Amino acid sequence: MPTLNKLEPGVMFWAERDSVSEIRSLGVRSGQLAIPGTMALTEAAAAAWKAELEREEFTLVTVFATYEGEDYADIPTVQRTVGFIPAGTRAARERRTYEVSDFAARLGVASIACHVGFVPENHSDADYLAVRDLVRRVCDHAAGHGQTFALETGQERAEVLLAFIGEVERPNLRINFDPANLILYGSDEPITALRELAPLVISVHAKDGDWPPKDVAGALGKERPLGQGSVGIPQFVRTLKEVGYQGTLNVERETDDQTTRLQDIAEGVRLLKKLCLS
Ligand code: MG
Numbered sequence: 091m092p093t094l095n096k097l098e099p100g101v102m103f104w105a106e107r108d109s110v111s112e113i114r115s116l117g118v119r120s121g122q123l124a125i126p127g128t129m130a131l132t133e134a135a136a137a138a139w140k141a142e143l144e145r146e147e148f149t150l151v152t153v154f155a156t157y158e159g160e161d162y163a164d165i166p167t168v169q170r171t172v173g174f175i176p177a178g179t180r181a182a183r184e185r186r187t188y189e190v191s192d193f194a195a196r197l198g199v200a201s202i203a204c205h206v207g208f209v210p211e212n213h214s215d216a217d218y219l220a221v222r223d224l225v226r227r228v229c230d231h232a233a234g235h236g237q238t239f240a241l242e243t244g245q246e247r248a249e250v251l252l253a254f255i256g257e258v259e260r261p262n263l264r265i266n267f268d269p270a271n272l273i274l275y276g277s278d279e280p281i282t283a284l285r286e287l288a289p290l291v292i293s294v295h296a297k298d299g300d301w302p303p304k305d306v307a308g309a310l311g312k313e314r315p316l317g318q319g320s321v322g323i324p325q326f327v328r329t330l331k332e333v334g335y336q337g338t339l340n341v342e343r344e345t346d347d348q349t350t351r352l353q354d355i356a357e358g359v360r361l362l363k364k365l366c367l368s
Contacts, residue, residue, distance in 0.1 A: 094120050094149060094338055097330060099362040101355055102154075102295055102342035105129055105139070110146045116356045117363070120149040122203070122266075122293065122340045127158035131189045136196035143197065151338055152240065152266065152293050153194035155204040157183045165275065165308045168245065173207025174221045184224050188231050195235035201292060202232055203240035203266045209254045211246075222257055229260035240264045240292050244271020248283035255290060265290045268342070269321045270297035274311040280321055281329050288333035296362055297342040298323060313344045316358030327365040339366075 094100075100120040103113045106129055113121055123139075125131070143150060159179060161171045174180055191202050206225065210218040225239070232239045239262060243251065255263055265287050269280035284291070298319030302311040317323045327339070341358040343351045 092119060092147060092149065094151070096336050097327070097362075097366045098338045099296070099359045099366070100151065100338040100340045101359070102297075102340040107348075110142045110148050112352070114146050114148055116352065117359045118341075119147065120151055120338055122152040122154055123150050123199075124154040124156055125190055125193070127156050127160065127186065131193040133196070136193055140197050150194075150197060150199045151340075152201045152203050153190055153197065153199050154242075155187050155190040155202060157186060157204075160205075162310070164310055168275075168310075169208045172245075173205045174224050175207035175209075175217055177217065177220070180220065180224065184227065187228050191228070191232050191235055191237060191239075194237065200236060201238045201240055201264070203242060203293065205242045205245065208245045209250060211250055213253075213257065218254075222254065225258050225263065226260055229258065229263050233260075233262050238262045238264045238292055240266040242266045242271065242295075243268050243283065243287070244275050245277060247278045248286040252287065252290075263290075264292035266293045266295065267291045268295035268297055269326050270295070270299035270313060270319060270342075273301050273320050274299045274313060276302045276311065281325060284326070284329050285333060288335065291333075291335060291337075293337050294330065294335065294339050295342045296323070296326075296339040296358060297321075297344075315343065315354040316341055317361045323361065324365055327362070 100118050101113050102122045104124045161167045229239050272278040272280045298316050298321045299313045300311045300320050302309045341355050343354045345351050
């Protein structure tokens with residue numbers, strides 16, 4: 091596999107939705123693969139993915155776990171359904187995360203990631219303690235494969251995430267920094283948060299979006315094509331350079347319309363190539 095350059099554009103894409111050749115045609119040679127919660131993670135599936143990645147000379151930097159039953163409709167729904175916070179699905183999602191880690195290991199990928207959900211701010215909260223212990227176990231499982239485990243930013247302020255990571259106390263626990271999520275959830279200012287979290291950032295989503303409407307309780311902001319939202323992508327890229335970020339930039343676009351999504355990703359890749367050269 092080719093060596094990737096610092097700040098090289100890549101793509102966040104989905105198994106069972108996107109093919110590697112389709113993603114490669116957008117002008118990239120690396121990316122992050124999200125695994126749908128229902129996908130069967132068999133040895134045969136891993137072998138097929140491995141062969142496709144080799145054929146396309148495409149490098150996966152991260153495998154993302156997502157879970158059955160997650161719903162990102164608005165903030166209360168995210169709190170109720172996403173990640174490890176909902177107690178009813180916690181054990182099943184822990185097992186699924188181990189399966190994703192094992193699947194990533196078969197592909198030779200050195201990092202896994204997921205949204206853990208809204209981390210409670212109260213450190214004596216029962217959910218906080220259960221999720222902290224679960225994340226420790228996921229880190230230890232991933233470490234057995236030589237992997238890091240990255241938490242996606244967005245649902246809490248930088249200082250809350252830092253305090254949580256500090257309490258987990260695992261050297262392979264890192265951050266997948268998504269600047270748009272901090273805006274979409276109205277949780278923090280992304281450039282300031284990046285400076286605070288930089289030493290722990292192992293991977294990055296290049297995604298854009300606008301702040302939530304002030305007059306609708308619990309509403310999320312609107313995700314937008316890269317460069318068209320409120321992140322300030324040129325400043326984001328400049329800040330990544332300043333803090334010495336060494337990884338790639340994975341363009342993420344969430345719209346359901348596949349044609350629009352792929353066009354917007356290709357446009358985002360072109361924008362990043364321009365910004366990274368300047
Ligand atoms: Mg993201």
